[in-house]
Amino acid sequence: MRFAAVAVDGFPALHQGDHVEFEWHLLDQPKLGYAYECTRAWPAGQHPVARGGRPFRSGLWRMRADGTAEKVTIESSEQALPTPKSDGQTTGTVRMWNDEEGWGVIDSPQTPGGCWAHFSHIVAEGFRTLEVGATVSLDWQQVTNQDGYRYCATRVEQR
Template sequence: MTSRGRVRSWEILGMEGIIDSEDTPGGSWTPSGAVAVHGLPVLTPGEEVEFEWQPQEEPRYGHSFFTVRAWPLGTEPVPQSSRPTFGAWDIAPDGTVTEVTDLDRDEPIRLGTWSVGVVSMWNGEESWGVIDSEDTPGGCWSFFSALHPDEVIDSRSGTGFDIGGGVSELAVGEQVDFEWEPAVDQDGYRFRAIRVRPRRETPPWRIQRFDG
């Protein structure tokens, strides 16, 4: 569904925020990947926006709604195909943002590398954790959404899913296969998981798809 709302908050270091509207009581949790703008995918607290959202079967961060796509009121959402295929920003603790270009890197960018690792930490309340492997020294940061089925991870902007079943957390000490990418600074980690596949048997996912 599409609604008009106002940005309650935006956490620049976590690259996530909350949008309030009459249709989403309690607020809709909004990751940076849902922000349909050119450049740095962030929103400004107090800013009016239009946004597409979906209800969550299980609340995340205390919110029962998830933002699929959001853009500033009075503008057109930038299609996924028109956004940069890769963007990186160095975000300082004071909130200062500096775009990082290929010239700033000491080695070529590696995307979509698969490795085998062991879960060393998992924060159940905030739904994120760390995977250790020889390929990701210092640990690889992972969010619960990396556990979603491929059709959800690879979905185009504007396509929504009502997701249930499956798994939403990892167990410390378990072995996983995971796809990762380098990160400038993801909560203090230099690597970020794209997909995570536990080796244990997991419940089947229940996915209801709808187009926004």
């Protein structure tokens, strides 16, 4: 089930063990071994929340250790947000790397939330991979969405 299919008011989340009601459809082609896809789900006994014609709304939420969430509101709309750079160079630390898929995430202060990196951008001979925790130099660019990340590496070199 997709995150956007959760039809509840507030933060779109369901909890393990909860009983739910849902809508589904048969896929033309099985996806990841599944023949059906959940299109909307909500807690049993409640009514699904309509999204007003928009399939997804976003917001800022604070997650607590107990799994509950609280919506965060901005006090003043007059505060100017910093203008992000559209590209740059920095030093970062490898947060995660998947050799089978050939990509991972690098953290740096210039790329908040992480910078997506592909093996093809690693400067190295032979099999190109990164070790989790390694320090790397990277060139990056700001993107709209690369697998959920706002930054994408264009060149990565191990230090």
